[in-house]
Amino acid sequence: MTTPTAVTKLNTDLFIDGTWVPAQSGKTFEVINPATEEVLASVADGGAEDARAALDAAAAKQQAWAATAPRERGEILRRAYELLIERADDIAAIMTAEMGKPLAEAKGEVVYGAEFFRWFSEEAVRISGDQTLSPDGKTRFLVQRQPVGPCVLVTPWNFPLAMGTRKIGPAVAAGCTMVFKPADLTPLTSLALVEVLVEAGLPEGVLNVVNTTDPGSVVTAWMESGKARKVSFTGSTAVGKHLLGQAAQNVMRASMELGGNAPFIVFDDADLDVAVEGAMAAKMRNMGEACVAANRIYAQAGIAEEFSRRVAERMQQLKVGDGSAEGTQVGPLVERKALDKVETLVTDAIDKGAKVITGGDRPEGKGFFYNPTVLSGVSKDAELMETEIFGPVAAVIPFETEDEVITMANATPYGLAGYLFTTDVARAFRVSDAMEVGMVGLNTGMVSNPSAPFGGIKQSGLGREGGKEGIEEFLEVKLLAMPQPG
Structure with a gap:
């Protein structure tokens, strides 16, 4: 270049x-x-x-x-x-x-x-x-x-x-x-x-x-x-x-x-097309190198497999390469240390039972690239559950009940952003009120706007x-x- x-x-x-x-x-x-x-x-x-x-x-x-x-x-x-x-x-x-x-x-x-x-x-x-x-x-x-x-x-x-x-x-x-x-x-x-x-x-x-x-x-x-x-x-x-x-x-x-550790919650009544679009926006903006990036993606058990498959299909279509090249959608991570961190987190998740649906590796050649990755069945004790991934890795965790996912979503010292996908209005207000974050995206993967307050709570x-x-x-x-x- x-x-x-x-x-x-x-x-x-x-x-x-x-x-x-x-x-x-x-x-x-x-x-x-x-x-x-x-x-x-x-x-x-x-x-x-x-x-x-x-x-x-x-x-x-x-x-x-x-x-x-x-x-x-x-x-x-x-x-x-x-x-x-x-x-x-x-x-x-x-x-x-x-x-x-x-x-x-x-x-x-x-x-x-x-x-x-x-x-x-x-x-x-x-x-x-x-x-x-x-x-x-x-x-x-x-x-x-x-x-x-x-x-x-x-x-x-x-x-x-x-x-x-x-x-x-x-x-x-x-x-x-x-x-x-x-x-x-x-x-x-x-x-x-x-x-x-x-x-x-x-x-x-x-x-x-x-x-x-x-x-x-x-x-x-x-x-x-x-x-x-x-x-x-x-x-x-x-x-x-x-x-x-x-x-x-x-x-x-x-x-x-x-720092952030944003939960992204998809209930089984959500419009999956909207949820997938939201996941791509919340996860892949800036190659996942964002403090408001979806870090822990919770999908209700009945739709977790289909949701994971759809996100993986979208991830597989993304073009990885030099950001200056025409058509590139996923550029490199900012430095080698960032690349090594992502690779370590993915390896740890796999060692603890996660399944790689797509990606999970770095391409050959120069540059600090990591392939867009979707992991399913991520264990609660995987390191990436507590650490900002800051890379193009979507970790999907299944859940059963509303109370369960709220507990998991709030089980972190961080509270910057969170995302919630549902078509039930009562649930939307109930869960957004319960989420311990400074910003909630309801049926959207974007929360930032210059005309709106941006910031978090807790640490x-x-x-x-x-x-x-x-x-x-x-x-x-x-x-x-x-x-x-x-």
Whole structure:
């Protein structure tokens, strides 16, 4: 594969106070194409000193940025939205090259991610307050919302455009400056996003970006500074817990979108055509590398065999290959470590009695590919029942009763998303109420939308992104109390 022109044109330095600069150490790291295992680019590898410089810039610009008119902030986001739509093909090519997502799906992510900018461009001018009298009528209370201050934004590799816009959008709309650490596996898409924001008119110092292969030193420098007032993190629960501990030391606001272990429940009264489509959407988006991916697929005993067969037939039809090739539907996993993890989980499930209906292996040749796989009869003690698969593996577990499946679905410390398929309205409400998750897809495999709140409960996180709730995470409430005349 030839490196996309859009990649070769990217600036791959750090972005601090409106200027592209190399890392102070002079170090760089390589970005690898997971389909070919070839080097795409070398990117500046920042450290703690770079991190401190970035946060100093953000802190210095906070007061002026907070005073910017809401309409002006909204117009910047609107221009950035339009630029992303105009450049969707180029940015999709960058994304596909660095993380493997099929080109059509990558373009879909650009459009989806851009919508966060459009949504929050509209929310910027709707930041509201309140006023009321005290019960005794002697004091007037004015309640206003102000930006929380400089924010630490840390994003994962699996949705490198949308995870950036989902955090940057509300921060810009609220009037917060930012320091941003993209994932080291997929920094190029994030750098393309920075270029778009600069062209859209985002002032110097409002967004500062430090790429790094040493996230511990960079993020710790921010968290321990006393200058950052909020952290927004998407990633593993283990890292999220560590960041929450650091945030507590300076009493920082925190939003955490952490791990998932999504149950996907199909009752015997479900429309199987709808359920199969839902399973393909919930399981195979981004090759299964999504925190909301269907991880444990429960099918009621009477339809489990037919449902498994139908899903397997659909999986067998999928074309596996380089995401940049025409017609590819399943690209590679992001790195060899991810591929090894999926293979280990499948082997463990088979050793514990699961049957392979289709797939169950990796194709020969270069690249971190794994064939779409359906396993039936998965044991309750299989490791993949407790671990995010993060790959193109559908594990189907039969169940008998409603109470049984609710118990199994909730038997996890995670609670991000869940899916439910039934034509019984009473059951739909009863089971969705009982599911311990932050989001439920009812007869659909898609729950994400920029206009709706996204987030989990239990060890899947704190706070919400998207929707009207998303901007609240970047605002503080201030009370002004004054004596009431007369």
